[in-house]
Amino acid sequence: MTLRREQKKLLEQVPEVGNWTKLRKKQVSVKDLAALTASTGHEFAVFTGKSSKILIHGTSKSWHIPHDAWEVIKSNQYEWTAHSHPTMTKITVSPEDRETLKLFTWQEKSTIIDLKGNTKEFTASTQDWINEILGVVDYDKREKSNKYSWPDTD
Numbered sequence: 001m002t003l004r005r006e007q008k009k010l011l012e013q014v015p016e017v018g019n020w021t022k023l024r025k026k027q028v029s030v031k032d033l034a035a036l037t038a039s040t041g042h043e044f045a046v047f048t049g050k051s052s053k054i055l056i057h058g059t060s061k062s063w064h065i066p067h068d069a070w071e072v073i074k075s076n077q078y079e080w081t082a083h084s085h086p087t088m089t090k091i092t093v094s095p096e097d098r099e100t101l102k103l104f105t106w107q108e109k110s111t112i113i114d115l116k117g118n119t120k121e122f123t124a125s126t127q128d129w130i131n132e133i134l135g136v137v138d139y140d141k142r143e144k145s146n147k148y149s150w151p152d153t154d
């Protein structure tokens with residue numbers, strides 16, 4: 001897969017596994033993660049702060065937040081916007097993904113994007129995970145209906 005010129009520039013800033021960089025907000029989108037993943041076969045993660053974003057280059061199976069990046073993320077409460085998986089069938093939320101999200105006590109949800117650009121939101125809740133596995137609740141639909149419903153009043 002060919003990267004657009006701007007996406008090539010992004011990759012030049014984080015060429016190796018474990019590299020990270022701080023960018024202006026407009027410089028990287030969630031869709032860019034899909035393109036970078038389609039091109040390299042690696043996972044990428046993006047975090048959003050008030051005026052900037054952080055991009056991390058992971059491996060084909062995982063990624064972790066370098067210590068110095070975590071210092072910036074934690075002290076400025078950057079949100080973990082998304083990370084990519086090098087897959088194109090069903091997006092599977094890994095236990096590590098949920099564990100990582102628990103570190104972000106200031107946010108509830110994050111998004112996974114696959115190399116084709118399909119996305120899936122997830123939470124750190126173990127119950128959501130179990131329900132999803134059992135097919136008890138259609139997770140995405142339930143999220144939507146809660147968002148727009150009013151509290152019951154008599």
Ligand SMILES: [Zn+2]
Pocket residue numbers: 083084085093094097112
């Ligand atoms: Zn993941």
